[in-house]
Amino acid sequence: MFLLKRRTVSEAIFDLCNGLLMLCICFLTLYPIWYTLVNAFNDGTDAMRGGIYWWPREFSLSSFDAVFRSEGIMTAMGITVAKTIIGVPVHVLFTAMVAYAFSRKELIGGKLYMLIGTFTMFFSGGLIPYYLLIRDLHLIDNFLVYIVPAAFSFFDLIIFLSFFREIPAGLEEAAKIDGANDLKIFYQVIIPCSMPVIATIALFHGVYQWNDYFTGMIYMNNMDLQPIQTYLFRVIAQSSSNQMLAAMPSGVAVTVTSQSLKLATMVVTTAPIVLVYPFLQKYFVKGFMIGSIKG
Template structure:
């Protein structure tokens, strides 16, 4: 390698490292500031200048957030819709993907055209609201589950993977007398674990972070998700002050250590921690499942 080539290579490495460090700082900076503020005394935080480390360390903000019983109900609703909704979505979408991935399905092309149309066109928010009303889904836990049972995008990814499964395996199972359902639950699901794990992560994160459907289709506090609770707390000063006063009523000795601003930061961390803890364990499936479906499909 010539000296000029080595110089270009070294220059590229330096610039690449500088670029990646910048991306890391820009990405993790706001997250770190949120952590620092959530552990800082509320009254001291209002003075400003708290950036890299808590100036007056305290756990009062977290105590105040976790003393509100409403947050536990919101976590239950979010956890329920995340677990049940994700399970039903993956199973239902995988069933349809298996059927459409088989070339002998009668009317397969017609079904695909109809499904693809729904990917680009929808009735809009108002017709959707009226439909949910007629179906009795308003102020109903099922409004989080039924409308999210199927996704065209996830269907395409799963279909691409299932088409790579050798037909010889399925034919062998049929010769042994296995039904289509037996083949699906006994063979297809087992062979499709990587892509199903990726879709599970996709959908689980969606359910955990969702607040719009809770805001539009429910009016009961008992059905609000934790993300809607956080959104209302961040965007509404009156709501944040109300939550802060209610929390301080339970821990009056911590009044000077808590403010609505630091409670918002602590709430952000409480909401983010579960998905942050789970994500690293599923990240390998996230990459592997998508790559297998795209390369071999």
């Protein structure tokens, strides 16, 4: 016979306070997003009067119409999609190849390489030396600046390395008996067995590529090659929203303000990754659990 343990009054109060605290944190996290959506879908001139907190007072799509009429945002969206589609497989493949080499026990100087790589995770040369390096590589105003410097991450290498070390050595030995070399083993044995960690790293880097605005802001002077997040930064922090309004047809700009245009641009630029992320969030948890202590 099992007896259910009754909770004491102090435990019940703790659970109640804990639940209320979690609700407050959720509200503080989600309400700014909701506020942005409400004001973005509201008429711009009406929103200037204030008092809009929960629902649009005068529903309007004029701000979104103005955003999509801008040629700059569609070009920036194309650059972001292109660098994400190209950058993710390049990063995953290159990092996985280096991690596989690190996982080999016969690698000469492996411990030294790990020490050097770990050091770079915490210390760097700074922005100015890095800018000079990018300049000397002729990557300024070059689309490859989004791909080449981000092709490798030592943090992602550690995740790959932890997973590769869990793959049974017998699989590689069987492949060697069949005459496979290291490259063939990597592509035909290691990669098919590593799809969970590959999905994890692909999601890590995909989110990074989509949200990265700093690279376009520092290393890209050509407006036609700037990604969507850099475009959003210019709209919010600079006078680009006023320039967009000036370029709008007179019938459109009547109900659109600089503030409503900024909010609509924020929604357009962040909506794709926000909608995709909840369906892929489990891979983040799984990625951090890879290589953890098992009971």
